[in-house]
Amino acid sequence: MTQPPPPPNQPPQQGGFGPPQDQPPQQPGQPPAAAPAPQAPQDTPPAPQTPPDLQKASQPGYGYPQQAPQTPPPPPGYGYPQGPPAPQAGQTPPPGYGYPGQQPNPYAQPNAYGQPNAYGQQPTAYGQPGYGYPGQPTMPMQPQAGPPGSGGGKSNTSLVIIVSALVAIALIAAGGFWYASSSGDDGKNKKHETASSSGGTAGTGGANGGTTGGKENVPADTASKLLFQVPLPKANDTVVTSGSWLTDKVYAKTGIAEIVGYDPDKGSKLWTIKLAGPVCAVTDHVTEDDRTAIVYQPKMPAKSSSAGCTQVAAIDLAAGKKLWSKPVNSGDYPxxxxNVTVAQHTVAVGSTNGGAAFDIDSGKPLWKPKQTDSCYDAGYGGGAKLVALRKCGEYDNRQLHVQNIDPKxxxxISEYKMSAGIEYASIVSTDPLVVAADVGDSAGDGSGISDYFSIDNKxxxxxxxxxxxxxxYGGRCDGISRIEFCKQIVVGNDKLYVPTEEHDGTGDYSKTNEIVAFDLGTGKQTGQRADAGDGYTISPLxxxxxxxxxxxxxxxxxxxxxxxxAGGSFKETKLLQNPATEKERDAETSMLPDYAEIRYSEGHLYMSAVFAHKSDSTYGKEYLVVAFGAGG
Incomplete structure (x- = not known):
């Protein structure tokens, strides 16, 4: 794929933190120069001279044939309607109907010269936006139906791949990048829970299919109704709106340069926190007293310029106020x-200039960027524990250190050194400690994952x-800069829960998938599998x-x-059934699980977009938030 010209060189930060700034950054999609080739699957332990994190583990099947070619990844949803109109009565749905990836993303505007847009956003130094941003995935055309008796085109599908144009989304300013983070789960069981796509709590499944510790009860009426919708905010260009939190009393969502708290049932505004500039990075982790953290810009960016993602702030979701806000300087420059995370009562932020930490209640600095022998804390994973991803060495010969550290x-406390040649990794969970990486760029699907590493915290x-x-297997991470950003991956019961890739269902043109479990001690599948059902695709939350x-x-x-x-039997219990009427269905399916933020607790489901953009009536009304509630 032809890459657009790289953005202009940016001035390095003053102060000497991080790796040398004159090294050309590596392009994603190109294997590291020093990375060893992945080894073939082995049934016996690998030879001692091969580092364990570069040994290719065996690849157990997950319950269905793999001979059929896989469909390329869909375009990003981020709150935009993706499906065509519903078929008229008597019409046969087109191939693949009702699944993402059927129309080009109308908002992915090419920028052949890498120039920033009105919000100061421009392509990253790595040559393309990070995972989850418009214009990155490839776009499949609809499959052609095969002749009668051929299975509806299942074996004679012809796909033409249209490579979407890269869109200038990431922000580069004085060596910094603009990404929005969304991962992790502190495991609180509250009336309304801060749910997440990764980093679930280490609960225990009961014997013989029983469970322990679950707080979610089946509502008296599982049929839901549309509670409220929040329109997509008006913007002159594409801007990040990542960030949503669910507590006992409020559903909070990031807008443009603000965070708004909504009544969980009515959708009325309870409070608004105004910010000087747009939010850059968020974390899903929330303390037991409903406090979280963000990174945002100190002012609204002007066209073709950037204000930088320099402000670290603590947010009190219960009171609806900003507790404190401050920058960290490197020399004379912020x-x-x-990325940002919260572990216990510590706020930790990371960058190519190193990491810093603060007390979430007072804002007291706990440490500032520290550099030793070209090493720096690129980012952190939070929740029950705090884990640093420390990078050492040059761009094309990096070694990643996964460190369990004291939050204060x-x-x-402990350290695991990944083998040289693994350039990027993501922290999926801190307790148990699980890290995802694309070893040797072998994933081949842009997911950022070829392997998971289960590490002993002690x-x-x-x-x-x-x-x-x-x-x-499905699930995605962005380990380039958003160290804790993973979607559709959950850790709990000392197991790793991941979805399989979509495959043909039993009906014509239908797709489906499953969730399977891996034991974090042995690395083997447990044999547990949850089927989505024909026509459905399932994602762990x-x-x-x-x-x-x-x-x-x-x-x-x-x-x-x-x-x-159920943790033991894997028996499925329906908690919520959304309506099938056109209005509600269109609103729901505009939020793709790969990109939208999905929160559920006690019969309440909230789906929200991670981008706002310049409106276009051609594509109908669009929403920032869509909320459903049981008892419809």
Missing amino acids: INFE SGKV TGKLRTRISAPGDS RMDGGNLIAYKRPPYDKGGQIVSI
């Missing part, structure tokens, strides 16, 4: 932070490595004690579902 002092030793080929909460994206003529999956 550092642009690319930053002191290293000793820093590798427990096991789990191979997850991109053509077999979070843990509920020993149970797994999942969302089922529906076919074209039905509403979606929320289900609870």
